[in-house]
Every structure is written in structure tokens, then in C-alpha cells.
Amino acid sequence: MDKRIDEYLHQLALRGFTPHYFERAEQALEYLFSQLPHDCAVGIGGSTTVTQLGVREALRARGNEVLFHSETPRDKWCELLPRVMNAYAYICSANAISGDGRIWEIDGTGNRLSALCYGPQRIFMLCGVNKLVDGGREEALRHMKQHACPLNARRLKLDTPCATSGECPFPEGRYSPRCICNLTLEIGRVPGGRTLHVIIIGEELGY
Structure with missing residues (x-):
């Protein structure tokens, strides 16, 4: 493990997260599944990484x-969400992890x-x-707005400014009802009473 990865793990741990590092995806999945009973319900967040790994x-x-x-x-989402919130576990990815150990999500x-x-x-x-x-x-916001969101919008075939131009036009640009950057979450520490495992894989996955 190089010093850069080790520093990220250190910063995540300082914030109360439970960080892990695996060189290969199969090692990460082996660990993930070891933490989940075979009969439990698992909520999944939209994630190219999770899809690529076949989770x-x-x-x-x-x-x-x-x-x-x-x-x-979509008309059943209101029934699904309470079940997700009460699931045994929730699996997703981060949109960005900054050098100070904060986790960033955009939705x-x-x-x-x-x-x-x-939730779980x-x-x-x-x-x-x-x-x-x-x-x-x-830097985290720039990564999400100028890199992750345009690529995700194109993947989802959305009619958004960033899908067309490849970059976010805000604050001056045009807004689209299909935008996927309406909400931004900064996770500075683990939410009270919960466990958040950050599983970093030594491969490029997702955006």
C-alpha cells in the first residue's frame, strides 16, 4: 500500500469511519459478503461501481x-423507501473522498x-x-460537478447541460429538470449509532 492510500485510510479513521483497502475487487467483495447474513435485506444506492462489481x-x-x-x-418508490431505510445494510459508493477524510455525495x-x-x-x-x-x-465539488455528473448524465441518457457539453454550466448556465446534481451531502463524521465502512479498491471503478 502506498503512502497516499495509507493517509486517506488514516484520515477516514480519524473521522470515525471504518476504512479498508483491498488491491483487487474480488478481495473487497469477499469481505463485503462476509459481513452480510445470507437471509438479510440489503438496500442498494444507484452506483456505476456497484453495477460494475456485480453486487x-x-x-x-x-x-x-x-x-x-x-x-x-417510480410510483412504488414511496413503498420501497421505508423498506430500504429499515434494511440490514446499505451498499453504495462515494462520489468523492477528499484528502481530509470527508465523504461527498451528489444526488x-x-x-x-x-x-x-x-437509514440502515x-x-x-x-x-x-x-x-x-x-x-x-x-476539489471534491469540482470532481463531482465537472467529472462525475456529466459522465453519469450521459450514461443515463439525460437531457442535461452537462451531458451535452461535458461540463457543469452553473452558476450562470441553464438548469434542466433532469439534473442529477440537485442535492449535495458532506459526511464529516459517522452518523450517530451507525457504522460506515469505506472499502477502497485499488482499481478505477465508476466515475
Whole structure:
């Protein structure tokens, strides 16, 4: 493990997070699944990283109930959200982790942020090394707005300014109802009474 990774783990631990580092994705998944009973319900946040790793499919194969909004009709989301909030665990990724150990998330509807703020007792974040941002708040916001959001908007085929131009036009630019950057969450410490595992993987995953 290089000194840069070690410093991120140190900063995360200082803030009460439970950090882990694995060189390979299969090692990270082995650890993740060791923490989850086979019969428990697991909430999943929208995440390219989680999709790339095949987490939903692997959970179902071992008998877990997977609660994922993108597989649920939109008019049923109000029924799904309470079940996600009361699940055994919640799995997602971070949009950015700044050098001072803060975790950053950006969202369009807020379902993912709600689960992180006041949802399952156990949170597992799967993060490629590309989510580690040198610097603090300004650099984390720049990474999310100018890198992650445009790529995600294009992946989702959304008609947003950033999907068209490749960069966020705000504050002067045009707003779109389809924007996925409506809400931003800074997690400075672990929410009270909960455990937040930050699983950093030595690969580039997601945006």
C-alpha cells in the first residue's frame, strides 16, 4: 500500500469511519459478503461501481433480498423507501473522498442521501481509487460537478447541460429538470449509532 492510500485510510479513521483497502475487487467483495447474513435485506444506492462489481446479482445468488429503486416502478418508490431505510445494510459508493477524510455525495432525487443520513445501521461504500480527490471541499465539488455528473448524465441518457457539453454550466448556465446534481451531502463524521465502512479498491471503478 502506498503512502497516499495509507493517509486517506488514516484520515477516514480519524473521522470515525471504518476504512479498508483491498488491491483487487474480488478481495473487497469477499469481505463485503462476509459481513452480510445470507437471509438479510440489503438496500442498494444507484452506483456505476456497484453495477460494475456485480453486487446486486451476487447478493441475489446467495439468497439476499435486494432493494433497488431503479428496478422498481417510480410510483412504488414511496413503498420501497421505508423498506430500504429499515434494511440490514446499505451498499453504495462515494462520489468523492477528499484528502481530509470527508465523504461527498451528489444526488438528483435524494433517496440515496436519505439512506445515508438516516437509514440502515450498517453502510458499505465501495470506492475505486479514482474517487480519492487530492484537496478539500473545492476539489471534491469540482470532481463531482465537472467529472462525475456529466459522465453519469450521459450514461443515463439525460437531457442535461452537462451531458451535452461535458461540463457543469452553473452558476450562470441553464438548469434542466433532469439534473442529477440537485442535492449535495458532506459526511464529516459517522452518523450517530451507525457504522460506515469505506472499502477502497485499488482499481478505477465508476466515475
